[in-house]
Amino acid sequence: MVLPFYKYQGTGNDFVIIDNRQLVLSKNDTKLIKRLCDRKFGIGADGLMLLELPENDIDDFKMVYFNADGNESSMCGNGGRCLVAFAAKLGVIAHSAHFSAIDGRHYAEISNEVVRLQMQDVEEIKESDSHQFLNTGSPHHVALVENLTEYDVKTQGKKIRYGAPYYENGTNVNFVQQRDHAAFAVRTYERGVEDETLSCGTGVTAVALAMFSKGLTDSNQVMIETPGGELSVSFEKSETGFKNIFLTGPATFVFKGEIAW
Numbered sequence: 420m421v422l423p424f425y426k427y428q429g430t431g432n433d434f435v436i437i438d439n440r441q442l443v444l445s446k447n448d449t450k451l452i453k454r455l456c457d458r459k460f461g462i463g464a465d466g467l468m469l470l471e472l473p474e475n476d477i478d479d480f481k482m483v484y485f486n487a488d489g490n491e492s493s494m495c496g497n498g499g500r501c502l503v504a505f506a507a508k509l510g511v512i513a514h515s516a517h518f519s520a521i522d523g524r525h526y527a528e529i530s531n532e533v534v535r536l537q538m539q540d541v542e543e544i545k546e547s548d549s550h551q552f553l554n555t556g557s558p559h560h561v562a563l564v565e566n567l568t569e570y571d572v573k574t575q576g577k578k579i580r581y582g583a584p585y586y587e588n589g590t591n592v593n594f595v596q597q598r599d600h601a602a603f604a605v606r607t608y609e610r611g612v613e614d615e616t617l618s619c620g621t622g623v624t625a626v627a628l629a630m631f632s633k634g635l636t637d638s639n640q641v642m643i644e645t646p647g648g649e650l651s652v653s654f655e656k657s658e659t660g661f662k663n664i665f666l667t668g669p670a671t672f673v674f675k676g677e678i679a680w
């Protein structure tokens with residue numbers, strides 16, 4: 420069998436995308452999905468996404484996301500942005516989209532390869548001396564560090580991801596340094612990739628909200644620098660947390676191909 424696929428990247432977080440509206444790929448085939456994401460034996464990616472038909476009459480499509488380990492995962496912000504760009508390329512949408520993902524429904528806009536994705540509202544940020552924890556569609560541990568560029572993200576990130584209180588279910592881990600009054604740099608260890616990725620969309624969103632909540636910025640429009648490029652996060656305070664949260668940045672088609680499977 421030959422499987423057509425598309426490769427996208429959003430600030431260096433890269434994805435295999437498959438048009439699964441005819442359900443060619445089984446969601447339970449963990450082994451196949453892991454191989455497709457393998458950078459030596461497959462196409463290579465941080466994750467894989469399926470574009471599927473919507474399960475209601477108000478959405479344009481449905482998003483299913485898998486981490487590189489082949490397991491279906493929680494929400495992917497950069498992946499969601501790339502899937503909107505793919506839907507536009509296929510003509511499924513024009514310049515805006517409503518779609519369902521594992522964490523609920525999302526709205527997005529696209530113009531010239533820049534995608535603005537609305538994230539779920541965030542109700543709670545757990546604060547402690549060493550870090551903050553919040554869920555922006557995926558779980559994120561956020562910690563400020565000195566000298567981010569030299570920091571051993573993989574070693575320290577793995578320790579936190581598998582340690583207390585996260586253990587097997589884990590978390591993504593974001594190491595942050597402030598760059599300006601409304602700008603921060605972040606490097607992320609991603610659960611399910613089990614390595615540092617060049618960017619993590621739900622992580623960048625978590626960092627922006629965490630830094631605002633910590634009082635390190637009073638701006639509700641924050642620029643986040645990742646090793647893979649710049650993303651911006653805008654949001655509004657709500658009585659109990661944050662709403663109207665948007666993650667904005669590039670989502671780029673890299674190549675298309677066919678793989679034997």
Ligand SMILES: N[C@H](CCC[C@H](N)C(=O)O)C(=O)O
Pocket residue numbers: 432465466486492493494495496497498557558591609610611612618619620621622
């Ligand atoms: N690895 C994450 C999911 C993908 C998140 C990331 N790629 C993003 O852009 O949000 C997790 O298992 O929670």
